[in-house]
Every structure is written in structure tokens, then in C-alpha cells.
Amino acid sequence: MPLPTSQDLHVNSLLTNLSVQFINAPTKFVSSQVFPVVPVNKQTDIYAVFDRGDFLRDEAQPRSPGDESAGGGYRVDTSNTYSCQVYAFHKDVPDEIRNNYDQPFDPDRNATQFLTQKRQLREEVEWATRFFTTGIWTGSTTATDLVAGTDFTAWDDAASDIVQIIDDQAESIEGATAYYPNTLVLNRKGWNSMKNHPDIVDRVKHVSDGPVTTAIVAKLLGLERIIVGASVKNTAQEGATASVSYIFGNHALLCYAAPVAAVEMPSAGYTFRWTGMDGSQGGAAISTFRMDWRKQDRHEIEFAFQHKTISTIMGVFFQNVAS
Numbered sequence: 001m002p003l004p005t006s007q008d009l010h011v012n013s014l015l016t017n018l019s020v021q022f023i024n025a026p027t028k029f030v031s032s033q034v035f036p037v038v039p040v041n042k043q044t045d046i047y048a049v050f051d052r053g054d055f056l057r058d059e060a061q062p063r064s065p066g067d068e069s070a071g072g073g074y075r076v077d078t079s080n081t082y083s084c085q086v087y088a089f090h091k092d093v094p095d096e097i098r099n100n101y102d103q104p105f106d107p108d109r110n111a112t113q114f115l116t117q118k119r120q121l122r123e124e125v126e127w128a129t130r131f132f133t134t135g136i137w138t139g140s141t142t143a144t145d146l147v148a149g150t151d152f153t154a155w156d157d158a159a160s161d162i163v164q165i166i167d168d169q170a171e172s173i174e175g176a177t178a179y180y181p182n183t184l185v186l187n188r189k190g191w192n193s194m195k196n197h198p199d200i201v202d203r204v205k206h207v208s209d210g211p212v213t214t215a216i217v218a219k220l221l222g223l224e225r226i227i228v229g230a231s232v233k234n235t236a237q238e239g240a241t242a243s244v245s246y247i248f249g250n251h252a253l254l255c256y257a258a259p260v261a262a263v264e265m266p267s268a269g270y271t272f273r274w275t276g277m278d279g280s281q282g283g284a285a286i287s288t289f290r291m292d293w294r295k296q297d298r299h300e301i302e303f304a305f306q307h308k309t310i311s312t313i314m315g316v317f318f319q320n321v322a323s
């Protein structure tokens with residue numbers, strides 16, 4: 001064997017142009033995409049809700065000369081409140097680490113990325129808990145959740161009629177509120193079942209020779225958008241073997257989501273963000289402060305929000321759209 005060997009002439013070291021970091025891309029989170037964000041200056045407050053029935057009642061009457069006109073009024077409910085819960089998380093960077101790191105590491109940059117991901121995960125999990133679950137939405141033809149096998153055929157079954165079931169439930173929402181739903185939220189498995197359904201494929205091929213996209217299927221269904229919740233989370237404790245899975249189950253939510261948060265604008269839901277915290281930008285603040293007694297800096301994120309159901313009749317929840 002020739003000497004010296006390759007091992008003698010090379011000592012393994014970290015690459016400076018490559019590292020591997022598993023994070024959810026921002027586009028995978030639905031919590032900031034579906035319902036409008038309402039920036040609020042106070043952590044808690046009240047919002048007004050005009051009575052749906054009063055505005056949709058047909059009350060105008062014929063009037064004879066000299067007679068008074070028919071009249072009426074409307075009720076306003078001022079008992080509805082929001083309350084933005086404050087969340088916080090930190091990552092410490094000791095001096096020894098900062099003074100001794102090699103590329104491609106950057107402890108301060110990595111800490112910021114770490115904190116940002118923690119905020120997005122918390123908001124996403126809370127969104128799924130508040131909106132993407134059973135027992136919330138009442139806009140369906142049965143006024144309850146729709147269950148595959150009972151109320152409709154699962155969408156990964158070629159015998160299912162996805163277009164018809166969406167049409168029926170969209171009519172149910174519009175018929176009760178005067179607003180046609182504009183958004184369908186589903187997880188990756190539900191979307192894959194939908195885009196590969198033979199009826200969908202057959203209809204799309206007449207208008208496009210490209211892949212089946214959310215935009216094309218949304219247009220086919222008369223919706224403005226289809227949003228796929230594909231974020232994942234690890235449920236294992238720190239130090240344990242990772243147990244990673246999708247946050248969203250195999251369900252779907254059809255709803256009307258207001259294009260913007262505005263006065264007198266109904267919506268199935270809103271997200272309230274408290275912007276009144278010190279240093280808040282869009283409802284979150286990342287601060288760095290010195291901890292001399294521990295010879296380290298602490299990077300901390302603080303954010304306050306509430307995902308709030310506004311009108312349950314503007315949503316229809318489909319359970320187990322894919323088996």
C-alpha cells in the first residue's frame with residue numbers, strides 16, 4: 001500500500017456549503033392562508049354581530065297614497081368577544097457556542113429560524129383544533145358534520161361524486177346565508193384522492209393538458225381556492241425518537257372565508273392578532289437579551305392570537321374524505 005494514505009492526508013471536517021435542516025415550508029401552513037387576520041390593539045375586546053334573520057327578511061309592503069310606509073329594525077349582538085392568548089418560546093446561545101462555531105452553523109440565525117418554526121407550528125395546531133374538527137360547523141344539508149359511508153361516498157372511491165356533493169353543500173351554505181362558499185381546505189391525502197378521481201381527471205382533461213392543480217379543480221367546483229394543509233409535527237418529547245405525522249387528518253372543510261377583515265364583513269372564521277405587545281410586528285415579537293449571570297444571550301419569541309369561529313353556518317365539515 002502506498003504511503004501516505006488518503007486518510008493520512010485528509011481530516012474530515014464540516015462542509016461549509018451544505019447542511020440539512022428539516023422545517024415546514026411556510027406554504028404548508030394553512031393558519032395564515034384561510035381566514036383573514038384582524039390586527040387588534042387590545043388583548044381582549046368585543047365585536048358586533050348583526051342579526052342574520054333581520055337583514056334577510058322580506059318586509060317591504062305596498063303603500064297607498066297618504067299611508068305610512070312599513071318599517072322595522074335590526075338587532076345587533078354585542079356579547080361576542082375575542083381573547084388573544086400569549087405564547088412564548090426561547091432558545092439560548094451561550095458565549096462558548098458563539099465564540100467557537102464553524103460554518104455552516106450560525107447560532108443566532110439558527111435560533112431565529114427555530115423560534116419562527118415553533119410559532120408557525122403552534123398557530124397551525126391551534127387552527128386545526130379550532131376549525132378542522134368535528135362538532136363545530138352547521139352549514140351542511142344535515143346541519144351537522146358529514147360522515148363518509150353515511151352521508152357521502154369517500155373521495156378515494158371511484159364511485160363517489162365529488163362535484164355533486166360539493167355543489168349540494170355549497171348550495172346549503174348559500175341558501176342560509178346568501179354567501180356562496182369560496183374555499184375548500186383538506187389534507188394531502190384528501191387532495192391526492194380528489195385530483196386522481198376519474199371524474200375530476202376526465203373533466204379537467206377537456207380544459208387543460210397539464211397536471212391537475214388546486215387552481216383548476218377549484219374553478220371546476222366553482223370555488224376561489226383549494227388549500228392543502230400539509231404541515232407535519234413531531235409529537236415525541238425532546239431527546240426521544242421523532243414521531244412525525246401530518247397535523248391535519250383526512251377530512252375537508254368547505255367554507256366562506258372573507259377576502260379581508262372589514263366592518264360588516266361576515267366570515268366563517270377570523271384570526272385575531274394582538275399587535276399591542278412591546279416590539280410586536282404583525283402580532284409577534286422576537287427579542288434578544290443578555291443573561292450575564294449565565295454568560296449567554298436569549299432569543300425569545302412572543303406572540304398572541306386567537307383563531308375564532310365567527311359563523312358556524314358558513315362551514316361544512318366532511319369526515320374521512322379519504323380512507
